[in-house]
Amino acid sequence: MALLLPASGQLGAAASAVRDGFFAAYFDAARSGLPRPALKVYDSGGDPAQAVAAYQQAAADGAELVIGPLSREAVAAVFQQAKLPVPVLALNHPDGASLPPPGSAEFGLLPENESAQAAEHIAERGLKNAVVFAAADDWAQRAARAFKAQFQSSGGRVVGEATLQSETVNYAAQIAALPLAQADGVFLALRPQQARLLLPQLKLAKLTQPVFATSHVYSGEDAPNLDRDLDGVEFCDAPWLFDAQPGLPKRDDIAAQLPLTRGAGARLFAFGMDAYALAPYLDWLRTHGGSYLPGATGQLSEDSFGRVRRTLTWARFADGIAQPLSGGLDVGAPSAAPTPTAGGPASP
Structure with a gap:
């Protein structure tokens, strides 16, 4: 290898x-x-x-x-x-x-994949109309487009969109221009710094609708003093960040030796773990549709063309702490990949 x-x-x-x-x-x-x-x-x-x-x-x-x-x-x-x-x-x-x-x-950590799952999650909640706030960065614009496409295909409608520039701290004009009263949900493609600025301003605008986001809204480590304004925001993320996937090394144990896993680097570390874990199973997953490998970045499946997909877990900010939601990881796939053995599919 x-x-x-x-x-x-x-x-x-x-x-x-x-x-x-x-x-x-x-x-x-x-x-x-x-x-x-x-x-x-x-x-x-x-x-x-x-x-x-x-x-x-x-x-x-x-x-x-x-x-x-x-x-x-x-x-x-x-x-x-x-x-x-x-x-x-x-x-x-x-x-x-x-x-x-x-x-x-x-196999990749695509923002489009996360935003499409967010759209499905919102649609499953019965919400039909959404407004979107996205950063001006390329990843955020791609995420916003993917959210809109998936939400519309799920029967929803994006009633307003706003792009937030990184050098701006007052979003009153962008908020006022959106038909918030028509929306029953809000989607964010923002990093923590912008989200922490936006949420208090949305509250001032009397927004009471639920707010959803990609993993980018979470810095990857607890910062209650900074993230208290994000309370109530739901986002999808890698289950390893919350030790929500059994059978994997504990994040705190790894972080004690490798401090980079305390922040956003944790997702890349989890990605590396999954890259190794996937190797023996690529052919098996490709030919066993609907099956999955429990991974650090999500439940991993592969389509017949060789594209690996992640199903992420869901978390919510409460008292400034990101906490996994009960049942946040979709375990609906019909079967998991077999345990590798010396005579099985472990040799790539």
Whole structure:
């Protein structure tokens, strides 16, 4: 098995958290007596050409599965090769609607996936009309578009949208321009700093409707003095942040050794754990529709095209603390992946 991640550069810090999570799962498998493949790490560099070179080197070295690279551009370059002799579990989704090559898969922490689940969650609550507040960043705009598309397909209607600029702290004009009285729910694609500014202003505007968000609204660690204004906000997130997925190492135990897992880096660490956990099951999940692998970032399933999907858990702020909701993790999938054994699907 080969792991392709950048050792430095713009994604160096994110790659470090993913790598730590990957190796945590790798060594936890040893403690649990589970079989482990030989593993070699390659530097995928800072541009797509370097990622392709790392992939080709891994293939020449005899890798049977390549996990990575991390950036969208690098994943696209690896997938676009004329020949892909070794299957890939890419740690992102390339731009556009292209599918992974046959035998390969893609797995990522997509904001679009989270916002689509938020739309389904709101629709299941019987809410039909929503207003949307989104940051101006690319991820937030993508999340807002995905929310709108999914909410409309679920029979809902977005009655108003507002984009909040990062340099603005007074949102009175944006709030006044929206038909809040027509809405029975609010969706946020905002990071904590903006959400903490917006929610008190919504309360001043007499908003009483429930508020929902993606995981970006939560910093990843308890900050009750800062997050008290977010009380009541529901958001979807990785279950490992709340120890809501049995069978995984406890977050507090990991955080005692790796402080980066106390904040937003926890999601990348969980992503790394899941990248390792998925490796033995990619073919099995692809051919067993409706089944799932209980993961740190959510319940993991895979469609017939090799796209890994996450079902997240739901949490709500109360007294400034993010707390998982009872039954927040969807356990409705009909079966989980089998436990790996020395003779089973554990060898990638």
